[in-house]
Amino acid sequence: MTMLAPDNKTAVLAELRAGLGSKVNTDDGVRSARGHDRSHLPWEAPMAVVHCTSTGDVSEALAICSRHGVAAVPIAAGTGLEGGANSTADSICLDLSGMDKILRIGSADLDATVQAGVMKSALNAALAGHGLTFPVGPGVDASVGGMASTGASGTTAVRYGTMKENVLGLTVVLADGTIIKTGGRSRKSAAGYDLTHLFVGAEGTLGVLTEVTLRVYGIPEAASVAICSFPTLESCTAVVQSTLESGVPISRVELLDDVTVDAVNRYSGLGLPVMSTLIFEFEGSATNIADQGEAVRKLALVNGGTGWDYASDPDQISRIWRARHDALPSYTALVPGSSTWSTDVCVPISRLAECITLTKADTDREGVLAPIVGHVGDGNFHLAFVLPPGDDGVLVKAGAINDRLVERALSMGGTCTGEHGIGLGKTASLVKEHASAIPVMLAIKSALDPQGILNPGKVLAG
């Protein structure tokens, strides 16, 4: 991208206003508010924010940007963690948060079609009336389009998969404003190139997702949870490996390291043993969840588990989950005024304990507070750097620890990100991970976005 000439900027804004009227917003506060996600990565206020409410709006805006070679950066909830929605001063921000319509709920087919800006919470509120749920997604509320764009997942991937397994079809606006449909409503298809999966996880660099068709699920008849402490990280992964191989269909298994347990004990007064801890969730019929729980309890005991605490009563379930839900606020409560930087990697589960152990040794050595929680059924874990206010030294150390974490994960056959995406923050990591495949990614980017106007600098560094 070259710098935009002032005349060009004036022309672009004039055309946008002519086509999209009051949806074009150049208010300073709005441009700043919509110019970035939740990461610590660099951003600038875009030259304008276009409040899109339809696929047609996105198409019109991109056609104008394309004619002028101006960058366009899509954003919806802005909950990303790697700068994937961060703007530059020369770009137009496409704000999809107003694309909040649930277009269709297919109870008979267990699917739903929504606009990209629909929040996961809103979707689930609408689905609940049909006895349905969409279980995929991060702990924070996020937009369906954003989740699809980053290939997001979360705690339930061990049972339900990630967005990759749950997006059936898309409406996508290409760089020049052309609208295409990918996939469809059938549960499977072998018809042509799988463009749905190409756009899912492309973080808006190949096209802008405007409508998403999802698999949805019946709300389980019953659910229960169990929490259990373990002497080592190895014993945690061993019980999870045995559980997965046995085929017990656990819907969640979350790891809390000793630092996290200590933090939530302080924050929420839980009094849990300060040890590596697993929380399991079971879903199914009332008898089935009891069977699942009993099967896993036996495996936990064999692997040195202690303090097994099983709950099927809603209040007790909430009490157990609190240790996980309070993790993030408990971290920042440890250091007044601090913020967190959450990074993620994913490794084969056989290497997970070793990867976490080496990473904890690294953070201890550097004196950086960085608790760990993990979606251990997938081999995915998050390291949350606690950044004291105004201490750039910790940020530098955290950056170096993050680099070593990625190297470690890659050396173990893992990936530099299990679910947060590449964004701005991990473009160098992507090159390390997929050196042989980068030319293919660049060829596809070039074929679909020859001017490089779609979310430039993200995924593939410019």
Next chain:
Amino acid sequence: MTMLAPDNKTAVLAELRAGLGSKVNTDDGVRSARGHDRSHLPWEAPMAVVHCTSTGDVSEALAICSRHGVAAVPIAAGTGLEGGANSTADSICLDLSGMDKILRIGSADLDATVQAGVMKSALNAALAGHGLTFPVGPGVDASVGGMASTGASGTTAVRYGTMKENVLGLTVVLADGTIIKTGGRSRKSAAGYDLTHLFVGAEGTLGVLTEVTLRVYGIPEAASVAICSFPTLESCTAVVQSTLESGVPISRVELLDDVTVDAVNRYSGLGLPVMSTLIFEFEGSATNIADQGEAVRKLALVNGGTGWDYASDPDQISRIWRARHDALPSYTALVPGSSTWSTDVCVPISRLAECITLTKADTDREGVLAPIVGHVGDGNFHLAFVLPPGDDGVLVKAGAINDRLVERALSMGGTCTGEHGIGLGKTASLVKEHASAIPVMLAIKSALDPQGILNPGKVLAG
């Protein structure tokens, strides 16, 4: 593709022989045997067959083909049904059936890496020693590379998904011989464009798959099956919809139409009621499969099911599955000397009964024998035209019925193929289904294979 000049042909063969020695085979019988799949679609013997045993062989052969602009057509088991592996006289056939090494079984991580020519049966024989299984794939034994290339699935997709959900990573040789790796061994990744899914289902038109890393599964502790007759197709789909929404994790649910039941009764003396029939399979612990069976039995009764027959004893399980396994031979036994042409579509399950009913009316009206079996949990079904020997009139009628079947499926929000792929047979159907997305597919094809030498004419008609 232009016709190949004789000098060019001589030069290509000389270079292939110089590089690959006795792996280059120009024997007439071999060229004919490896020039086609199991479809009725056109093919010619290729100018040579290269018996590849390594990724390096494929790379060397493609580098030579690329330098001369000569087409390359990969094949392994040759069990395809849409001509996806059919050669032309100007092409080089890359025979991957000798790439039969199982490279790694990761018991601890529930994954395995195999060469593309490994047969599903050989993989499962090797996995069994580790207590593992790979449940995905068609009824016929097929190669892992072929299954990945067509995005295959089969009877277990309702529980385990298709090849799309079960390929974690690939080694791919590009048109110019470059070797790349996609994906990896972690259970999930949000790192860059999802090239794995792009190559899976591309039928060798974007690159040749040489190694595949798969998710594998623990062998279930127990399995049981049940068969049940229903008064209408609607009642069959209703019970399946209720089952899916309830979350009972059935591993298979197969529909046999009345024509199929009649055929297997004659062929195998089964004495089943000549009605729409479902066969369910349940997997899990011994108590769990009984619970699943009981839950589905209740739903079947509510929906008019009769003759519920449940079996957990291996002999009785085999007896019940026989109705499904004998379907294809029972069809050809109806007409001496006949062959079958199996086509497939997939629709939202809410439209499945209507789609099958209209299709049966069409075959009845045309007087064409075409029984139906379906993977009804996915909304996917197969119409098997029974083609009497030497009767081209039936082939013409079948072609027209197939065209109308595709139109019908598309009008219901379905796809022109759930699992057989596009190959040569459904290129026009693909254009109808994905009109808006075809330019994107062509742009990707052009970016990755600018000379159009990879399996030309397949998926995207030349």
